[in-house]
Amino acid sequence: MEGQDLEEMIEEDLVAERIAIESYSEMIRFVGDDDPTTRTMLEGILAMEEEHADDLAGYLEDM
Numbered sequence: 001m002e003g004q005d006l007e008e009m010i011e012e013d014l015v016a017e018r019i020a021i022e023s024y025s026e027m028i029r030f031v032g033d034d035d036p037t038t039r040t041m042l043e044g045i046l047a048m049e050e051e052h053a054d055d056l057a058g059y060l061e062d063m
């Protein structure tokens with residue numbers, strides 16, 4: 001789905017970031033303590049996705 005204006009586009013991007021956050025969180029739970037290196041890598045990606053979501057939520061607050 002494509003947004004009609006900037007606010008809608010940002011809202012849709014925020015939904016996508018939240019889906020990514022949920023997916024990486026699920027992968028981290030799946031890996032558990034079996035593979036610390038993979039877990040650390042996934043946690044790094046999750047931190048970036050959380051930052052993206054925070055940025056987008058901040059833009060929406062400022063609108």
Ligand SMILES: [Fe+2]
Binds near residue numbers: 048049052
């Ligand atoms: Fe992202």
